[in-house]
Amino acid sequence: MENPPWDAHELTVGQVAARSGVAVSALHFYEKKGLIGSRRTVGNQRRYARDVLRRVAFIRVSQRVGIPLNDIRDALAELPEERTPTPRDWARLSSAWRGELDVRIEQLQRLRNDLIGCIGCGCLSLHHCRLANPADRLGALGPGPRRLLTDPPPAS
Known part of the structure; x- marks a missing residue:
């Protein structure tokens, strides 16, 4: 053209x-x-x-x-x-x-750092997730990957 x-x-x-x-x-x-x-x-x-x-x-x-x-x-x-x-x-x-972009950057950095051991505690079926989400505390916040949407869970 x-x-x-x-x-x-x-x-x-x-x-x-x-x-x-x-x-x-x-x-x-x-x-x-x-x-x-x-x-x-x-x-x-x-x-x-x-x-x-x-x-x-x-x-x-x-x-x-x-x-x-x-x-x-x-x-x-x-x-x-x-x-x-x-x-x-x-x-x-x-x-x-x-x-908003700063929050998104922080979420992406958290995802990058946790990617090998956890997919945001949304699956709740991997045995390893019990380390990041003992007793399924994040399940009370609703379905889906909670760690990427909210602050990280408190340390055990």
């Missing part, structure tokens, strides 16, 4: 897909979820403002670090329409997620 001129104000869905590296179907999905927007031509074809490229990049990076789509949509709603976000805009958005 031919690149749009550098001064083009609107891009076709194919141009956005080619430039962003995101499939057309993903762009349609993002639009359906309210993450990006387009206008329709008289012929009912989508046209995107150039700032959508930055928004798509933000969506992809945010998804890669595990931010839920609803949170991404809420963050993007805070950005001004039809203006390329500034570094200050991105700093404000990313700072809101810093605490």
Whole structure:
């Protein structure tokens, strides 16, 4: 696909897909979820403002670090329409997620460190789990792998 001129104000869905590296179907999905927007031509074809490229990049990076789509949509709603976000805009958005990412990093480090001996005390059938979860204390907190969702169990 031919690149749009550098001064083009609107891009076709194919141009956005080619430039962003995101499939057309993903762009349609993002639009359906309210993450990006387009206008329709008289012929009912989508046209995107150039700032959508930055928004798509933000969506992809945010998804890669595990931010839920609803949170991404809420963050993007805070950005001004039809203006390329500034570094200050991105700093404000990313700072809101810093605490959540720190918790996620801690959980991943705990998973990495415990991976050989335990899968988060969700199986409750491995004999080794009795070392990390004696008398199935974590079972009272509900089903599933509890050690990765909450603080580690107290030492025995």
